Amino acid sequence: MAKDLVSALADLKEKEALKIVEDRLGGGEDPLKILDDARRAVEIVGKRFADGEYFIPDLVYSGEILKRITDIIKPKLAKASEVKRRGKVVIGTVAGDIHDIGKDIVVFMLDVSGFEVFDLGIDVPSQKFVDTIKETGSKVVGLSGFLTLAFQSMKDTVEAIRKAGLRNEVKIMIGGGQIDDQVRSFTGADAYGKDAMAAVELTRGWLRG
């Protein structure tokens, strides 16, 4: 059995990964160090997804294993560790639409890529996006939607951001099953991403500059 938590988790070997965590905790190791290894592993998962080696089930499963590891470690942590973040993103499924699978994958990928994500959930009114941009000072906004009714909700949200005087402060990306560049142009968003990796690339590009 490998002793390496990073590769066990990155290779989605759940039992092995959990055993290593238990062993290392039992050996008196600093829980923070274990959690850090787990985070590094999930970063590798994200990279494999980006490279087309991993697919959505792999992401979901790695998230599940990470959750189990965190559940084991959390009670043993003195205080929550702070990870240095690369920038803030506000994201949500737009008004009228309750689908969240796609949005959750984007949140997961942004999170493991080092961004601080403010996930507003589903059926999010445009004002809520505006308020959260103001509160957090986020520079990137992600609007998700699965249904065609989301086209109009996205347009309304972009418009609400503009009316609040924030349009030049943020970059807005949209995504979802029926979204394409035609829809992007209709909504007035800055870009559309066809998958979670595109969302990460867009965010990286915008927050770098």
Added chain:
Amino acid sequence: MEKKWQEMSAEEKREARFATLLSAEGVHFQSPEAEASFKANVKRLKDVIQLKKPDRVPVLILGTFVQAHLYGVTPFECMYQYEKLISAHRKFLQDYKPDLFSSPAFAGSGKILDILGYKQYKWPGHGISEKAGYQYVEGEYMLTEEYQALIDDPSDFWLRIYLPRIFTALEPMAQIAPFPNLWEIVGVSGQMIPFGIPPVQNALKALMEAGNEAMAWIQNIVAFQMEAKGMGFLNTAGGAAKAPFDILADTLRGTRAMMIDMYRQPGVVLRALERLTPLYIKQGASMATFSGNPVVFIPLHKGADGFMSDEQFKKFYWPTLKALILGLVAEGCVPFLFCEGSFNTRLEYLTELPRGSCFWIFDRTDMTNAKKLLGNTICIGGNVPSGLILTGTAEQVKAYCKNLIDVVGKDGGYIISFGTSMDEGKPDTIHAMIDFTKEYGVYK
């Protein structure tokens, strides 16, 4: 002497089913032209599926609420005021004249859902706006430890575990006994005991009330379908079925749980998939028989590009989907696979299917590549984007359709259609898609 059904080959069964469809029993055609149009629509569909060059590219309108939306009728009204739904569908056929239409049955009845207290969806006026189409609520409607119960006896699982979980009014059904317990004198008496419990009796009353509502609903639907035939139009599908994997991943376990099951308990997942397969062959075939239309609609979800690896598709998704398709084909049915998202990485698998046996409507799939790979095997269609229809111009739509007809429609084997089942519409672009195809899509 006529051959018995069981003695007929798949092809003979299919011919018999198409003959039934063509005979249009009980239909009053509104004019000789309407009758000719109906027959032409049947022939066009049959030709295109069987990879014989039809007279022109068939036009299929795939929609859940789009027909109503074009006439200002909300999804809420569609689900609660059947006459408004039907009236919009009638006007839609009169004004837009597609060859193949989607049944108003796709809207479903909200009243039935109210009576039963359905928890698996939100629908207009019930958790979401009256203007929004129904939306699935992700959840684990079958628990991880219930696989064996499903495999042992799917109908018992449905009756005593699944129904009580998804319908508030049917929670007491959990108290009834498994029906195989009923054997001989004492078994009969014992089996009846739970039906004396007042909550179980209330659940049965709810079922009867839902049944009464279902009768009112289906009378509207069937009357319209007959009327539509009489106007010369063809209902796209006569039955429905689902890929066994999607039954698990959509209907029972939910997306996330199912993805994790593929790693944690692959063996039991495979057994469940095999157990479910014949049930959906039966569903599709029996609905096709009942409706007199061989086409069986199969919406595909969790096998699309990205939703699993190729290895997982090959192991978990494809074998039972293929078995479902072949099972339906053996019964003389024509599976209509509806692939939202994209299917680019799965196309090679489709070459394993019998030539001209089914048709696939794609959404985001690369159609040029699909034509190249599948052109000699199966009929394909779709790919007109919802975004273009809802936010584009008529000219853009025509240009898009022209390219599809030129490239994918070359020598037949292509049906024009939206890539998704639309909830909303825009008159100019939808007219452009239909009218342009009817004019430009004629084969010389």
